[in-house]
Amino acid sequence: MTIPKEWAEKYRPKSLTDVVGNLTATKQLRSWAEKWINGAPEQKAVLLHGPAGVGKTSTAHALATDMEWEVIELNASDQRTADAIERIAGSASRMGTLVGMESKRLIVLDEADNLHGTSDRGGAQAIGNIIRSTGQPIILIANDAYGIPSSVRSNVLEIKFNALQTRSIIPALKQIAQKEGVMYGAGIIEKIAENADGDMRSAINDLQAVAVGRSEINIEDIATAERDNKDSIFKVMERMFKGTDAKAALEATYNLDESPEDLIHWIDENLPIQYAGEDEGMITGPIRKGYEYISRADLFLGRVKKRQNYIMWRYASVLMTCGTVVSKAQPKRGFVKFNPPSLWRRMGQLKARRNMRNNIAAKIADHCHESMRYAGTDIASIYSVLLEDRDYAPAVVAELQLDLDELAFMAGASKVTKKLQKIYDDAQELRKEKIETEVTFFKVKEKQKINEDQKQTRLADVINNKGKGSEEKNGNNEPIKENNKREEITKKPQKTLFDF
């Protein structure tokens, strides 16, 4: 008996030409891959990022097949400490750099945005190192590009995958159905494709779910839940904002596959719009009352979170749904559209800012020997002030080893201006000089490092970036060059300038 296979696996694209949708992305990826034929390109790693089920992993593997590359994969199901990454991916990345070895090994780091803080300690650093030193192509895959440390992102070519169009999912599903010998009635494939909301894998899964054991499928056969339950949430919203029956509103939530924690954001988003008076800016009685109720509801949600006491959810539910109903005297006439929570849309941006803030705080903390928390809350602002001074700024950037984005963030600029670029360039000059001086004059004073891999990497960064320059300058000075190499690994920059 043949082993039944998951269709989503069985019909994974074998070649880049089989990948559905995302044409630009696959084209970009192919041209990157082709550069490898003539040796390592400038960007040795790419980052494929985008929502679930659009073909990121499939594309990576299909590319390897097309290029006849061997694949080494490391994903979140593997432990990914610095050691593990170095052992598996690191050694692979250096193999085959010898002359004469033609075929490449593709290193696929799947789910790269899910490095675990403690279980995968040092993993991000290790990835950064491998990307810099690799002789082999590397593909990083992530849902959220912001989940990748900026130090890694700055060294990769980012390729974005988008959710698929329903109309490109439909023919693919039909093809699979034909290959599996399943007849399909009118509309069912379209319905499945639509439910999938741009996620090819879930579309295939839903098709299989409905088709298993049947030779013909029809639209009424779909028993899997709708993946996108906007319809049902809009019904609940209607009951709350337009209805007058509190109990009916509460009961409508029972069939909703949305926890009170999510529902409250829907209400929060729509309350001030739905209950607005003539003048949109004015706070009306119903808005004030409504917020009173949802803030009480929120308090109960907080209690659930803190104590894991899920019984409290029922009070939160009543307060937010029934509370919203009773806040108004009578329903407003006319239809006002319901909106999904804008907070979720902004979550990505918020996360990026938070990551940025944390990265900066880490650099300051490192430099000032303070906790990250204190560095972030109390010291960062002082450095921001110093950055306003054109004379100090380059030194600050050099000392903290800020990258261009971080500099812009600290200076409160929305984008990189010419002025900031100049500061950054000056800082690079400063750093170059500094390292040369240190290497020349302080080479004997090796500082003992205790578990500070981070600094080690950073120095390596600096030297890798600036190595060329220093060699040129010291081209006639053999001993210094020698020292330079020996010091690379162990020495860290001397810190004096801004040690507060």
Add this chain to the structure above:
Amino acid sequence: MRLDDVVGQTETIERLKSYVKSRNLPHLLFSGPPGVGKTATAVSIAKELFADSWRENFTELNASDERGIDVVRTKIKNFAKTSPIGGADFKIIFLDEADALTSDAQAALRRTMERYTNNCRFILSCNYSSKIIEPIQSRCAVYRFRPLSDDAVAERVLFVASNEGIEVSTDGMDAIKYVAQGDMRKAINALQAASLVDNIVHKDTIYKITATARPEQITDLIDTALSGNFIAARKLLDELLLDQGLSGEDVVGQIYRAMLNISISQEKMVELIDVIGEVDFRIAEGANERIQLEALIAHFVLKGGN
């Protein structure tokens, strides 16, 4: 227990039966409230697929006990890797309460689900599918289990009772439905416990063994308080707490349930439920349940008295 025995989820069960018949199973995600048949369904699938060797090929992990990333990377991965036993085509890993898995652990599960499909299928259960990360949902066929109606509960209770030779009186059945609140597990447990006391199941036995106040005691308490008689209401409360030995939390829960059906304005209802929640929270935090409940009654007196 077979798939046919799962009540109240007709469409879902029909579909699952055809998976079993064709011996082909996608990864499944069951979402729904407790006691509606998610675990029973998962176990039934395994039994029907694997017959005698179902125990060897079915692993159940309760994610709320083992929720960290390490479990996913070691225990689950190892089970998924190894071949099925006794001629089965694949094994099944059932992750109960998968919404308790940390999101890191869920992330670590993704590729494991794909890489070992030759060996193994996953069934995940959760209360809300929104707690399961998108990439996992995308790998599963999602089935929503509906809350059970009282009729569905009654149907199954009658079936079990007749199999076990137990008689259930009409008021006994009402009591079971009240206690169960759509949770089949609670209903069957109550039935079993009551049957040990007496061969005919009456409402008093059900309320007693489940430490539940009779619904009319609760409405009586609420009405008395709303009518403005604090002292009389407190006496009724003492009966529940002291004479019947019910816990404060259970009484609060029952008062909450009664609220949706009492005759006061909706606005007052919401305000009182807010107070009930507050009292529930304080009791859970270790406050004295009698004092808290008395304070609650006082609120009812004020609200009732315009």
